[in-house]
Amino acid sequence: xxxxxxxxxxxxxxxxxxxxxxxxxxxxxxxxxxxxxxxxxxxxxxxxxxxxxxxxxxxxxxxxxxxxxxxxxxxxxxxxxxxxxxxxxxxxxxxxxxxxxxxxxxxxxxxxxxxxxxxxxxxxxxxxxxxxxxxxxxxxxxxxxxxxxxxxxxxxxxxxxxxxxxxxxxxxxxxxxxxxxxxxxxxxxxxxxxxxxxxxxxxxxxxxxxxxxxxxxxxxxxxxxxxxxxxxxxxxxxxxxxxxxxxxxxxxxxxxxxxxxxxxxxxxxxxxxxxxxxxxxxxxxxxxxxxxxxxxxxxxxxxxxxxxxxxxxxxxxxxxxxxxxx
Amino acid sequence: xxxxxxxxxxxxxxxxxxxxxxxxxxxxxxxxxxxxxxxxxxxxxxxxxxxxxxxxxxxxxxxxxxxxxxxxxxxxxxxxxxxxxxxxxxxxxxxxxxxxxxxxxxxxxxxxxxxxxxxxxxxxxxxxxxxxxxxxxxxxxxxxxxxxxxxxxxxxxxxxxxxxxxxxxxxxxxxxxxxxxxxxxxxxxxxxxxxxxxxxxxxxxxxxxxxxxxxxxxxxxxxxxxxxxxxxxxxxxxxxxxxxxxxxxxxxxxxxxxxxxxxxxxxxxxxxxxxxxxxxxxxxxxxxxxxxxxxxxxxxxxxxxxxxxxxxxxxxxxxxxxxxxxxxxxxxxxxxxxxxxxxxxxxxxxxxxxxxxxxxxxxxxxxxxxxxxxxxxxxxxxxxxxxxxxxxxxxxxxxxxxxxxxxxxxxxxxxxxxxxxxxxxxxx
Numbered sequence: 001x002x003x004x005x006x007x008x009x010x011x012x013x014x015x016x017x018x019x020x021x022x023x024x025x026x027x028x029x030x031x032x033x034x035x036x037x038x039x040x041x042x043x044x045x046x047x048x049x050x051x052x053x054x055x056x057x058x059x060x061x062x063x064x065x066x067x068x069x070x071x072x073x074x075x076x077x078x079x080x081x082x083x084x085x086x087x088x089x090x091x092x093x094x095x096x097x098x099x100x101x102x103x104x105x106x107x108x109x110x111x112x113x114x115x116x117x118x119x120x121x122x123x124x125x126x127x128x129x130x131x132x133x134x135x136x137x138x139x140x141x142x143x144x145x146x147x148x149x150x151x152x153x154x155x156x157x158x159x160x161x162x163x164x165x166x167x168x169x170x171x172x173x174x175x176x177x178x179x180x181x182x183x184x185x186x187x188x189x190x191x192x193x194x195x196x197x198x199x200x201x202x203x204x205x206x207x208x209x210x211x212x213x214x215x216x217x218x219x220x221x222x223x224x225x226x227x228x229x230x231x232x233x234x235x236x237x238x239x240x241x242x243x244x245x246x247x248x249x250x251x252x253x254x255x256x257x258x259x260x261x262x263x264x265x266x267x268x269x270x271x272x273x274x275x276x277x278x279x280x281x282x283x284x285x286x287x288x289x290x291x292x293x294x295x296x297x298x299x300x301x302x303x304x305x306x307x308x309x310x311x312x313x314x315x316x317x318x319x320x321x322x323x324x325x326x
Numbered sequence: 327x328x329x330x331x332x333x334x335x336x337x338x339x340x341x342x343x344x345x346x347x348x349x350x351x352x353x354x355x356x357x358x359x360x361x362x363x364x365x366x367x368x369x370x371x372x373x374x375x376x377x378x379x380x381x382x383x384x385x386x387x388x389x390x391x392x393x394x395x396x397x398x399x400x401x402x403x404x405x406x407x408x409x410x411x412x413x414x415x416x417x418x419x420x421x422x423x424x425x426x427x428x429x430x431x432x433x434x435x436x437x438x439x440x441x442x443x444x445x446x447x448x449x450x451x452x453x454x455x456x457x458x459x460x461x462x463x464x465x466x467x468x469x470x471x472x473x474x475x476x477x478x479x480x481x482x483x484x485x486x487x488x489x490x491x492x493x494x495x496x497x498x499x500x501x502x503x504x505x506x507x508x509x510x511x512x513x514x515x516x517x518x519x520x521x522x523x524x525x526x527x528x529x530x531x532x533x534x535x536x537x538x539x540x541x542x543x544x545x546x547x548x549x550x551x552x553x554x555x556x557x558x559x560x561x562x563x564x565x566x567x568x569x570x571x572x573x574x575x576x577x578x579x580x581x582x583x584x585x586x587x588x589x590x591x592x593x594x595x596x597x598x599x600x601x602x603x604x605x606x607x608x609x610x611x612x613x614x615x616x617x618x619x620x621x622x623x624x625x626x627x628x629x630x631x632x633x634x635x636x637x638x639x640x641x642x643x644x645x646x647x648x649x650x651x652x653x654x655x656x657x658x659x660x661x662x663x664x665x666x667x668x669x670x671x672x673x674x675x676x677x678x679x680x681x682x683x684x685x686x687x688x689x690x691x692x693x694x695x696x697x698x699x700x701x702x703x704x705x706x707x708x709x710x711x712x713x714x715x716x717x718x719x720x721x722x723x724x725x726x727x728x729x730x731x732x733x734x735x736x737x738x739x740x741x742x743x744x745x746x747x748x749x750x751x752x753x754x
Contacts, residue, residue, distance in 0.1 A: 087641050108643035109514075109525040110595035117595075118639070131643070133525030179525060203530070204522030 004116040004125040005305055008136040008184040013160060016187055020144050021157055022304035023297070029066060030300065039311050040069035043100045047073045048090065049128070050106045055271060056128050056138075059295070060103050063302035067311075072099070087111060088120050095121040101310055102126070109133035124309045132174050138270055139180035141301040143188055145294050146225050149266050162189030167219050169195045169251060170229030170278055173202050173240075177270045178229060182210045195219050197251065199240040216251055220260040227268040228253055228278050244277055254280040258288065266290050329353070330744070331361045335369035335705060337695050339671025345374060347701040350743040354697050367739060369705060375675045377409025377702035377740065379682040379691045380652065381472070381501070381579060382555060382627035385411070385442070388429065389418025394632040394722045396433035399652070400440035402630070402721035404747035406652040407704035407737035408440055410683065410691040411630075415447040416477040422447035422458035424466035431468035439747050443688055446470040448489045448500060452478050457489060464496045471687045474501035476555055477602075479537060481507050486541060490550035499577075499685065501553040502541050504562070505603065509533035514643060516589040516604040524592060526642065529604045531559040538562050542569035542576050551575035553685055556629050558584045558603040560613035567622045577685050579627035580614050582651055582658035587611075587727060597638045597645030598727050601631070618677060619668040625682045628655045632723030650721050654714060656706060657733035664708075665734060671708075690743075705739035712736065720753060 002010060011019070029035055045064045049057055057073065064071045076090065087106070094102060101124040104112045109131030116125035129135040147156040150164055166185050172178045172194050185192050192210035194201065205212055213219050220226065231247060241247045253267065261267075267279075267289045275281045283289060330347040337343050337355065344359035345352060385399040394402075396413075403411045413430055415421035421430060427444035434442025446463035450456045452475045463470040473493060480486045480502060489500050510533045515521050517528025538554055542565065545552040554566065557578045569576045583601060588608050591599040599605060617623040631648025638645050659678065663669040669677070683692025693699040711734050716724035740748035747754055 087644075088639060106641065108641045110643070111641040113595045114641050131525050176525060179523070202522035203517050203528060204519040207519040208522070 003309065005136050005309065006113050006116055006125065006127045007134045008139040008180040011136070011184065011187060013187050013189070016140070016143065016184060017158060017160055019140055019301065019304050019308060020147060022308060023140075023144050023300040024153070024157060026303040026307070027297070027300040029303070030296070036066055036068060038068045039307055040064070040067040043310055044070045044072065044098060045101045045103060045306070046094050046099050047071065048094070048102050048104045049073070049075045050087070050104070050111070051129070053105050053129065055295070056105060059298040060128060060302050062299045063306055066299070067303055067306055069306070087115065088118070091115055091120045095123060099123045101306065103128050105129045107131055126305060126309065129176055131176065133176050133179065135176040135180050136184070137298070137302055137305055138177050139184040140305070141294055141298040142181055142227065142268060142270070143184055144297045144301055145268065145290050146266070148297075149290065150224055150264070160188040161185060164190040164224045165193070165222055166190050166225045166227065167193045167195055167223040168227045168229065169216060169253070171200045171231045171235060172196045172205070172229070173200045175229050181227065182208050186210065193219055195251065197241050197247070200235070216257065217260065220257060221262065223261055223265055225266045225268055226253065226261060230270065230272065230274060231278050233277070248277055252278055252280065253283050255282045258283050258286070268294060271295070329364035330367060330741070331359060331364040332367045332369050332374060332703075332705065333361070335372055335374035336671070337374045338675050339373050342371060345695065345703070347741065347744050350701055352695065352697055352699050352701050355695060367705070372738065373671050373706045373708050374695060375407070375671065375704045375706060376679040376692055376695055377704050377742065378407045378656065378678045379686070379688055380408050380411040380628050380630065380655070381625060381682040381686050382476070383411040383413055383630045383652065384416070384632065384648070385413045385430065386417065386632060387433065388426070392634050392722070396430060396442060397437045397439075398720060398722040399630070399632070400434060400437055400442060401753050402650070402652040402719065403440040404740045404742070404753060405720045405737065406654070407656050407706065407740050408652060409702040409704070409740065409742045410441040410443060410688050411652070412443045412445050412472055412686050414476045415445050415474060416452055420447050420451050421445065422450050422452070424459065424462040427463050427468040427470050428466045438742070438745070439753070440742060441688070441691065443686060444468045444470055445472045445474050445476070445501065448473045448475045448480050449485060454478065454480055454482055454485060457485065457492065460489070460492055460498065461496065464498060471496070471498045472501055472553070473498060474503065474555065476501065476503045479503050479505040479507060481537070483540060483544065487544050487548060490545055490552060491548045494550050497687070499551050499553050501555050502537065503555050504534045504537035504541065506533040506537050513604070514600070515592045516606050518589065518607060520589045520592055524595070526592070531561050531606070534559055534603055535561040535565055538565050542566070542574050545576060546572070546574045551577070554578040556581050556584065556603055556627065557614070557623060558606050558610065560610045563613050563617040563622055567617070570622065577624040578622070579625045580618055580623045581629045582626060582655045583649055583727060584614055585611060585618070585662040586658050591727070595642050597640065597642050598649070598725055600642060600645050600647050601649050602647040615662055615666070615668055618663060619673070624677070625685065626655065626659055626678050627682065628652050630721075632721055633725045634723060638725050648725065650719070650723055650726050653719055653721060654726060654728050654733065656737060657735045660708060660735040661733055701741050701744040703741045704737055707736045707738050708734065710734065710736040
């Protein structure tokens with residue numbers, strides 16, 4: 001494993017499978033009466049959020065606390081990008097406080113990369129979403145959810161997603177989730193198809209390891225998992241598509257469309273869902289929709305990542321590390 | 327002022343000759359010239375060029391003296407072999423009145439490292455709405471002949487047309503920063519494979535090309551001349567080539583960094599590579615080199631854009647756009663154009679001295695190296711190779727993309743009207 005987790009593209013197949021397997025171990029902790037491990041006792045982790053994200057921050061915080069780390073939450077929304085020094089200054093303040101890891105969410109693509117590579121700090125950096133670039137733990141939790149559902153909880157151990165066909169639908173242009181998933185799913189051997197109106201597909205997508213289609217209906221029957229991305233209503237005003245209704249008609253997932261998917265296929269969504277636009281309530285509430293599982297799996301994945309970056313190489317659960325054993 | 331004999335210099339890269347400077351002018355060029363009464367500079371095979379002329383420099387004074395001043399900027403220019411620079415108008419206050427341009431011009435004269443020819447803004451405050459007092463700036467002591475809203479595009483077609491027409495009265499030229507503003511909202515880098523991957527807002531080539539296409543057609547329609555700043559794409563080259571073949575009076579410049587660097591560098595997220603127009607692709611770089619070689623692109627201009635450390639030591643999106651260039655321009659041109667066989671030293675003299683002087687009407691610069699001409703000269707050790715060390719820059723800012731990179735060539739001497747501004751690589 002590397003020292004930082006900045007991009008899903010940085011993970012090898014073996015790294016990714018190790019994280020997924022470790023997350024399975026971590027998931028068992030959630031089934032215990034006391035959901036806590038001493039693994040990161042005495043370590044300090046800062047959740048540095050320059051952009052609002054209650055879900056991701058709480059997920060990381062839960063993961064950190066279950067591993068017994070000391071957690072500091074730092075929320076600096078708003079003016080961060082308008083004056084660039086703030087990231088460096090904040091980072092160095094945290095460094096001076098002896099922080100071991102920084103979980104960063106930032107509105108600017110590349111901010112976590114800069115934090116990790118500019119010599120500003122020594123702490124491990126975990127990207128919790130940067131601009132329209134990457135959100136690697138989201139991709140990992142998505143892959144974890146797919147492996148559990150499509151391969152099996154125990155059968156999946158040590159396995160990747162070879163041969164699975166994954167369709168990602170919606171605002172690919174502005175989506176760090178789509179970028180991260182394309183990278184990771186490709187590494188794990190899955191075949192990815194992006195489906196979106198041409199205005200929401202980036203120029204240059206041709207170099208990505210995936211297929212691109214503008215037609216959802218023809219893609220659905222060939223999908224083992226369909227991941228719906230959130231589409232912001234503001235995009236309509238920027239002429240990415242004419243109306244919300246037209247978007248829904250062409251790219252929304254409703255019951256009729258879901259019926260075209262193979263029986264075993266699942267519906268995923270990184271949340272929060274806008275019901276009625278990209279996904280109907282009927283689909284969102286169906287058995288096949290994994291949104292709630294994704295949230296739970298997010299904690300396990302983040303525990304696994306934090307453990308592997310900070311904890312060392314000992315087994316995570318069966319053999320908690322103490323100072324005497326070092 | 328006394329006599330200086332430059333002995334054994336390869337004038338414009340030709341056979342070694344002696345060049346005798348007497349006072350402010352070149353007294354003689356030949357072999358075996360007498361050294362009597364003259365200070366002798368043993369050139370020993372170095373290349374002698376007419377002093378370089380930069381049609382596109384940001385000196386930041388007035389307003390951002392923490393980035394650069396006329397003094398530090400002209401010292402950087404002398405270090406890079408320049409004897410004249412054209413200072414862009416996007417200062418604070420904007421150089422849109424006779425008062426501001428005269429101030430900048432006078433500072434250049436007082437410091438004496440390099441002639442500073444101010445460029446006047448096309449529109450008041452660079453806001454693109456109302457023409458600035460172009461005539462007053464031309465008639466001022468600064469004698470402005472080049473007008474540009476550089477940093478911003480004159481995107482209103484009517485304002486651009488009027489500016490092109492208006493400057494005909496005194497033989498001026500409008501230098502356009504070609505950037506369609508709506509197509510580049512939120513733009514952070516070249517739009518393409520790399521931007522798609524990095525999730526950075528794209529600056530599409532068509533945003534430059536569409537404005538160039540419009541402006542050459544406007545120039546043709548009103549019978550005026552237009553200059554295209556920092557042309558950066560293969561498509562722009564095609565448009566300029568077409569316009570020239572049609573007889574349209576258009577000239578174009580390319581920066582050293584667009585001849586060398588590509589958008590692949592942005593993968594580092596290091597804002598030292600953040601520049602406007604952005605670094606493009608390998609294909610564009612090669613098209614630009616070819617176009618400079620065949621004359622489609624007329625000149626090399628630095629777009630020297632100094633920024634203080636804190637404006638670059640941050641995340642990409644927050645960083646300022648621009649790179650310093652005066653002190654590395656000739657080395658980059660040697661690497662990309664001369665050492666590749668695309669251009670000889672006479673060609674470099676043409677693209678970096680004669681042509682820019684002609685476009686900007688800097689009489690006294692860009693002249694042949696021959697008797698009777700002003701002694702504006704630059705001596706280059708073309709055999710030198712070394713790593714770029716920004717710590718040694720004369721510029722107040724150090725935002726160079728070449729730190730630690732090995733580049734060929736080093737300017738050892740610069741003379742401005744017979745007065746040495748740089749001797750053995752050291753400023754006087």
